[in-house]
Amino acid sequence: MTPRGASNRIAELLRHQIRDGVLDPGSALPSEVGLAEKHGVSRGTVRVALQALAEEGLIEVQPGIGRRVVGGSGVDRSTAYKRIAEDLAGLIANGTFSPGSRLPSEADLVAQYRVSRNTVRRALKVLSDSEYVVIRHGIGALVSPVNC
Structure with a gap:
């Protein structure tokens, strides 16, 4: 069973990585599976964290490609x-x-x-x-x- 607040912790970690430049604008995020394995949680928990970041405008979904940090690619x-x-x-x-x-x-x-x-x-x-x-x-x- 996933610990309470795991999605919030994952979202916060990714927020810091984006703010600190560890994840550059335009760069791809790790896959749901990769994040789930790294944090020992389900893909559903990871999806909740990623959805929160998308709603904040920090990341976006590019169909057929994956999730990317906003910015880069010549377009802010x-x-x-x-x-x-x-x-x-x-x-x-x-x-x-x-x-x-x-x-x-x-x-x-x-x-x-x-x-x-x-x-x-x-x-x-x-x-x-x-x-x-x-x-x-x-x-x-x-x-x-x-x-x-």
Whole structure:
């Protein structure tokens, strides 16, 4: 049985490694299996730790590749969601997307910007909080008539 708080301890250890530069921006994290074996826990425990780091924007999942520390690769991924939000806000402001029209899907934005789904969701949340868009579950992000 895994000790209580093991996922928190693993997440904290990885946080420190990222902050201290042991894990460089753009570098791949060890696999779930590798981390589980190293810490003597289940893969599920490791997944919980990694999910926490992804939600904090410290790491991202790259489908078919694995998890990487944000940053590097010529793109500052720690601010990628801001760049996406700014790009979309500019397209809304210049009329590319009219009031009531749908923005590209999360999947399309993930592919276009080569970021994780969490990064796209953070960008859409920024736009929603700024009232540029209204997010409708099952429909997507719609341009709000408030800012048009």
